[in-house]
Amino acid sequence: MDPRLTLVVISSCIALCLGCTKELSVGELFYGSVIETKSSPSAKHCQILCTYELRCAIFTFSNFKCELKRDDSGAIRAVSSSIISGRSLFSCAAEKKEACFRDEYSQVAFKDKPYQTVRTTNEKECRSKCDNDPLCSFYTFYKSSAQCELKFWNLLPTAEVLYSSTGNLVSGYSSKLKLNINAKYNCLSIQSKGYLLENDYFDYTYSGAAFTVEHCQTLCNLNPFCRVYAYRTNGHCRLKLIKDSHTQGAKLDYVISGLRQTDCKPNFVGKKTTATT
Known part of the structure; x- marks a missing residue:
């Protein structure tokens, strides 16, 4: 068996044995081998990234950085409240929940270059523009200039995050991005x-x-x-x-x-x- 697939099976078995654990642990660091570090605007979003990375069993989020880890030894260390840890929702698949990115992030800008910039009156209208554009995956709205930047990602939903202290911008994800864990395709495979x-x-x-x-x-x-x-x-x-x-x-x-x-x-x-x- 391919070693990568062995790791996936092990991680999935660990997650299933632990059951469906949705709770986030504030001020706790879960020990594990880091698979990858991604940019993320929130701990909840980081948990979704972990869920759709099949090798990931646990994660740690801090300062817009999401560490995906593949093994859960159960070892936990108390740290500052700025660090949040949690577990993959892979074992929650039986509930057939959809992972939607409906949260908006104030004072957060997604650094990816926009493929289109339009003027909108507010962040709600900007989000609507993104929702109705088949290319748009996420957006950033600048309140001071009323500019709405429409952006897309190439693969899984992870955008580079840039913190802004000015408080005049809002970012979010398109409501089209609803991914079912363990769901079958609803049309014929070609x-x-x-x-x-x-x-x-x-x-x-x-x-x-x-x-x-x-x-x-x-x-x-x-x-x-x-x-x-x-x-x-x-x-x-x-x-x-x-x-x-x-x-x-x-x-x-x-x-x-x-x-x-x-x-x-x-x-x-x-x-x-x-x-x-």
Whole structure:
């Protein structure tokens, strides 16, 4: 078995054994091996990032930094109240809760460059602009200039965060981002096993790990500019925007390719499979 998948199984088993734990622990540091440190505007958002990173069992949030950790030894140390820890909500999947990003963050700006800037009268109108724009994933509204910046992320919902003490801006996420843990796709999957879309695999805009072909497909669905994905059975996922989605394919036994499901909600599939080389 691929070592990465072994870690995922172990982390998931730990989470399931601990049960569904939603509570956040203020002033406590959970010990564990750090997988990745992401930018995050709140501890609640950090918990969602941990939930959708299959290797993550616990997390620690402080000063807009979210540490995702893969093992939960149970060791806890009391620290300052600015540090908040918690556990993945992966084991809460049976409740079929949707992880929505409805909170707004005052005095927080998302540093990612906007693809469009428009003028709106208030943050509510700015959010509405983002909700109704298929490309928009999150936004920042500047009260002093009435500027609404519409932005998107390439993969999972994590935006670079910049703190502002001026208090004249508000940021938030699009209400379109509702991800179901362990939910199945609500439409027919379009995949071509053993086929690689011609001239695409080695020129993709994203290349990274995915635990299943469904996981890779979800990454494509989450990216507003992705039209095609290719998943290799050794656990690699590549995404690319192409103009012609009906390009011819070349035969490769170890690749699964497919088209973006534009009419489907981007549901996360948490099923783990063993990758083969």
